[in-house]
Amino acid sequence: MTLLFPGGLIGAAAGLGTVLVLARLRRINRPSLELRVLPYLRDVPRLARPALADEATSSPMAAAAGVFGPALRAAAAAVERVLGGASSVRRRLGRAGLDKSVHDFRVEQVLWGLGGFALVAAYCLLTSLGGHGDTVSSLLLCATGLATGVLARDTHLSSQVSARERKLVAEFPVLAELLALAVAAGESPVAALDRVVRRSGGELSRDLAVVLAAVRTGTPVGEAFDRLAASTGVPSVARFAQGVAVAVERGTPLAEVLHAQAADVREAGRRELIEVAARREIFMMVPVVFLILPVTVLIAFWPGVIGLHMTTP
Structure with a gap:
């Protein structure tokens, strides 16, 4: 009789735990409303809405x-x-x-x-x-x-x-030249942008993909590039976006604009590299002064010191 009550409690607890586990597994395995509805809504365009400051994402x-x-x-x-x-x-x-x-x-x-x-x-x-x-x-x-x-x-x-803006500056000349080549070959700005985005990767290519998506959803090309110029923090990319927007709106030769901007960015990178090398010239002298020079002096004077010790009575 004494073991019946504890046994009943243990059995009830085990049964309740089994019921809870099975109920939870059934709820986990049940497809969500999103999975059941989305296959029927794939062709419906998703309406964009502004992101709120206190809105939590799925991170x-x-x-x-x-x-x-x-x-x-x-x-x-x-x-x-x-x-x-x-x-x-x-x-x-x-x-x-x-x-x-x-x-x-x-x-x-x-x-x-x-x-x-x-x-x-x-x-x-x-x-x-x-x-x-x-x-x-x-x-x-x-x-x-x-x-x-x-x-x-x-x-x-x-x-x-x-770090991302340094990658943008490094990728910009190549993508600008590719766009210029595509435009010079007779493609429209949107078709050239699509070709470059599909055949390239990187941070700037991702930004251009956003611009291309905006253009395909009905945004004018000039307005889409103006948004890119306003959102980026890289001056060369902002000038590129503004130049493309002005060239599309006014009908100026786009290939020449892109070639000139790519050349300007390459020249700016060359000047920056020279300036960085000039600033770090002192740091380059540190191993020479504190490592190579003392070893050279030691090699030059050590045999003489040993010779003096050997000749001194």
Whole structure:
């Protein structure tokens, strides 16, 4: 009789767990409404809508925000209130080519801050276990680690923007020459753009693919290139987009414009390379002065020093 009641409890718990697992598996395996409806809506054009600042996308950071709930959202909102600059962040996200909203970026900043806080807290804990910790200094260090992590994500975004813009500058002359060749061969600007986008890859090709998609959905060619000029942060690409827009609107020779812009970008890159080499000339002398020269002097004078020691009584 004593074993009957615990056995009944264990059996009931096992049965309830089995029912819950089966119900969850049935819900997971059930196709979603999106999968059931989308095959019948593939030919319907998707209407574009403006992205909101607080709209969460389907990124892992948005998933983390959904799992941990109000805590991350409240922390992200607090970071937004303290730092501000949502328009600047949105513009830099676009220039970096990241498909994220400002909300996702703020959540990433919170997670980076929590990572910095955890590292500093672990260090402070080890220090306190060694008997050298102080509560006030530990709290200050943890707060500093939190703020450093939040600001480090913003700095990393700026570095991502700079890296992508360097790739744009490096890819621009080749794509401009390809467009010029296609236009000179008799193709229209849209057909030349389609040919170049299909046969190239890279950051600039992705931006041109966005322009091509806008043109195919009914946007005038000049307006689409004007949007590219307004959104990019690379002056050469902005001049290229504005030149193409003006050439299409006024009927000026587009091939000559593209050849001239590609030549200008190559010349600007050559000048920048010469300037960088001139600035780093001092750094190039560091291994010569501190490594090669001392070894040369040692090789020249060491036999004489040894000879003096051998001849001295």
